[in-house]
Amino acid sequence: MSLYTVQKLLYQLNRDRSVQQRYKDDFAALLEDYDLTGEERHALAAPDIGLLYVMGVNGQLLMHYAALCGFEWDQYISAMREGLAEHGSVRAGLYAATDDRGAVS
Amino acid sequence: MSLYTVQKLLYQLNRDRSVQQRYKDDFAALLEDYDLTGEERHALAAPDIGLLYVMGVNGQLLMHYAALCGFEWDQYISAMREGLAEHGSVRAGLYAATDDRGAVS
Amino acid sequence: MTLVYAGVCSHAPGITGRAQRADPALREPFYASFRQMGEEIRAQQPDALIVVAAEHFANFFMDNMPAYCMGMAEDYEGPIEDEQWLGIERRRIPGNAELANRLIERMLHDVDLAYAQEWKFDHGVMVPLHFLTPAYDVPVIPININCQGPPITPLHRAYEFGRTLRKACDAVDERIAVVGTGGLSHWPATPDSGKINETWDRTFLDRWLANDREALTSYSDEATYFDAGQGGFEIRTFIAVAGAAEGSTGELYYYAPIPIFAVGCTIARMHL
């Protein structure tokens, strides 16, 4: 259920301007509100977009988080590719089945 | 849509302990987050349980708000009856149709 | 045939929250019937107990109000209400996400239910569990039917939902018990709290015990509202269980109006 929690945080962050304000003001405090593992907290705080992708975060959520973190489009796509190279195949969620590794081409 | 907003506030207050904490710490600030009319703000802040009932707030929401405000069961039922006597029939929502006045007996 | 039990019961919060204010001569036999139902369910050694409850704006709101929703969480928390107010202590309740997922997948072929990976049980689930599985050791899968915020699902869809639930239960290996919880006539959380239309209730129960689909689904919401209150919309949960037990008839264990509980207190089962 921890992937669920990471995704819920991103869902709320993407939708809610008051959560976006908390992200800007004190991201560490915002993270405290969610029951996350150390790796999840690290991936969110870094931010390590590639690792979040490998963890199984849905792209419809991650895409907007990457943009919020200042990633340009090509940078964001590259970050996911680098994540696969560094951390291996997608571990969970919808993309885990893609060609056994989270990307088909 | 303002009745919708009053009910949404009560829904979030009933469910979420962090909203309950804000209710205890600074209810006026919490109310600021919702787009309410003066009458709605007054009815919530008083609290005027009878007026909230007459406005059309669903009992499944109002019942818990009354309890949170310290109303004992009989007090809560009386408050709704007094609201009807003072403010007239229920104005909107599910109960507006009850015998044309919000109570049948 | 892996549906091993099908029953219905009341869930009004006064049943536990205002227990001490009820006439013991009514309360004790009601509680006894409730506990007997629990013993019967546990004697079937179910792998999961599905509780078909009625929403009270605890988990869902009009920003996304599902006609039907089923829980798909590893575990649940309840009650969402103040513990003292409800007379039930807050706790974790085990779920079975994997089984729920399989059931939902199958059911989506015939009904369009929502799913929820978290859920805070309100009195609609907690009051029944308090009597049925007091050790909270049977995995629970909650189902919610919107009986509260119009537009609400029509009665024939509630019966169809139950039929679909049965098909799904019978298609999996697990032993599953299902209990519908709701009120018959009642005016909960209004100035008319405590009013009960016993005649209307007994007619409805006769139809339920006979599993007379046509009679059960023939009520208009307008008539129900005037004869049985807005709480009467909760007959959808009983009708869903009748659908799950299509072809079976039932037995009434207990019925009596208990005004301080704000509902005609009911315990009944189908003989599957």
Added chain:
Amino acid sequence: MTLVYAGVCSHAPGITGRAQRADPALREPFYASFRQMGEEIRAQQPDALIVVAAEHFANFFMDNMPAYCMGMAEDYEGPIEDEQWLGIERRRIPGNAELANRLIERMLHDVDLAYAQEWKFDHGVMVPLHFLTPAYDVPVIPININCQGPPITPLHRAYEFGRTLRKACDAVDERIAVVGTGGLSHWPATPDSGKINETWDRTFLDRWLANDREALTSYSDEATYFDAGQGGFEIRTFIAVAGAAEGSTGELYYYAPIPIFAVGCTIARMHL
């Protein structure tokens, strides 16, 4: 017969958000087709435009994920995304709560949709509106189909949903246009963004234009996932519109893969 228009179009955020990076030779005729569809819709003087879109976790999450949901708000806000990122300015969009309420009540007889009294439009609705009703002067009623978070609704239910929507539209006096928006094959927001299976898309479109219910609903999710990506699950929105236009066949206005838009860009309509 008050359904006055039925069409389908793409909605990928790159269409507006990365406009300047696309080959103008592809982009301009695509935009022109999109705008032509808008002119055709507005020529019908619809009282409401129903947009059947696919959820992207903008309004709904797995804590309550409806298979189908319909908006019932007075008005809406969009886009939920960053305005610069999407290339569309945030604004209010008029709705029609009263009409939506009547449609939902009718539809609940056959399908179990959720309703929502607030809704923040994401690119799935905003990108189409940007081209179809650039003045945002036609009341919109949004519909969402869960194409994103399994378990998802099977294809035959999406067709049935469309048939039910049509019945409801034809039963009211208002003139209603319906547009389905979604991708065919695509791998949005993954490292494979930009990959498009044109052969698969063209086969699907042939089936859609012929309104061949059986062929349209014969895809397994497993095959769709491997041939058309997780974005391919969004064919449900196109299938729903085919259901709404049952008995009619269609015409393709535009199709071309535009990789920087991450989808095979499509504009097509049914001749009702």
